[in-house]
Amino acid sequence: MDHHYTFHHELTKLNKKLLKLSATVEERVRRATEVIESKDMDAIQAIIVSDYEVDEMEIDIEEDCLKILALHQPVARDLRFIIAVIKINNEMERIADIAVNIAKRVDNIAKFKHQAAVSYDFSKMSDKVISMLKKSIDSFVNGDATLAKSIFLDDDVVDACRNRCYEDIKERIRKDPDHPGYHINTYLLARHLERIGDRAVNIAEEVIYFVEGTITRFN
């Protein structure tokens, strides 16, 4: 039997945990983008109150990483794997927090007496952000640095969506100056989505480090 069986078994277990966290966070983001459109109060509350689950998973993964570092002193690809897991784990928890922020923001917007005749359409931006997040997870699972690098290009698209939203909201405020709070909150949804995109980029950077051993930063 492989004399490092326990260590490799630990790595496999850790990987499964991270994938479970990733799937959970991806689902949270999907639900958060859905409530932007639906403003379903039950769904909003569900996202907000279940955030502790992600926090617990994140802590569990971090503890496993620290244990592996202390007990096995991994090197080479194993070391890069652990480092990538520590960082991606952190990014995932923050993305889940942003999903909660989106839910709270939507809750806030829904409580305004004033509602726009036509809600701002975030569907394209949401789809892109979810696709980036999914790609970042897939690139990690498959050790695919090329896929990870493609996320950098997607980020430009998401940034452009946010900029367009900024201009559109500015125009809406100009036309409807009596409800700036409503419009600003709407714009902040674009900011939240854009931040998820940024964090998917951070994950992609970690995937490139894990696969190729080079530290990459996308600006």
Add this chain to the structure above:
Amino acid sequence: MELTSNQTHPAFPTLLSGAVHQESEQTRSQAYTTGRKTVGTPFVDKPRMTCRDVEVYYGEKCAINKISIDVGCNEVLAMIGPSGCGKSTFLRCLNRMNDTVPSCRVVGSICLDETDIYHPSVDVVPLRAQVGMVFQKPNPFPKSIYDNVAYGPRIHGLTKNKVELDEIVETSLIKAGLWEEVKDRLLEPGTGLSGGQQQRLCIARAIAVSPEVILMDEPCSALDPIATARVEELIAELRTQFSIVIVTHAMQQAARVSQRTAYFHLGDLIEVGATDKIFTNPKHRLTEDYITGRFG
């Protein structure tokens, strides 16, 4: 064939390359090393020792297969690899310790400061002073601490009088980090010291004859963690004056003490590189597999 990276990872069974995975370990190893070239940076600027196309045979058996590598000045070069890979055999070539094995034959060139150490005109006795050795098990002579250190300078005639000899003994023990512990009992037997102290005494004995290179064959494997830490600190200090080549099975030790690491496999030198690169991002699949415990 040179294999520089792979997608295999235990956490990612989907990444296992089918062709590679189905081969036996031995077939795989042979395939990767046949006709291979050493990956990385085996050569340095201004080397202390140069080894070119070194082959070592025990009778008909080839233990080392055309290895070329430099030992730099003021560097610690760690040699790692599974048992039987030839790293100790190669280390012993560097001061002709293999001369004592009748069936052993060394081919190729090994130069110390541009002098071929295997040239018939070279006397091995001064050579072994220039290229000292510290062994796995501390082996002080059954003499006093003082005489252990003074032995080399005496037989090599390095001193004219007792005062000079005293000075060499003291300096060597200071450099070996042992002086403070033994200065009041220099005439007591060296074998009465603890294991870690005995090993540092052996290091003092090696440096008493002003070597250029110190070879260490698993110098800490018989020591406890505290004594190991002392010897590792000592290695770091000695590097400022000597070149050190260390064979170790403790990979974390190689990572801690060395500037360059060489990975041996079945008599081949697979990869040489900066230690931090070898342990974070090795270029060769075999190096990666060994240091991450995939085989060995």
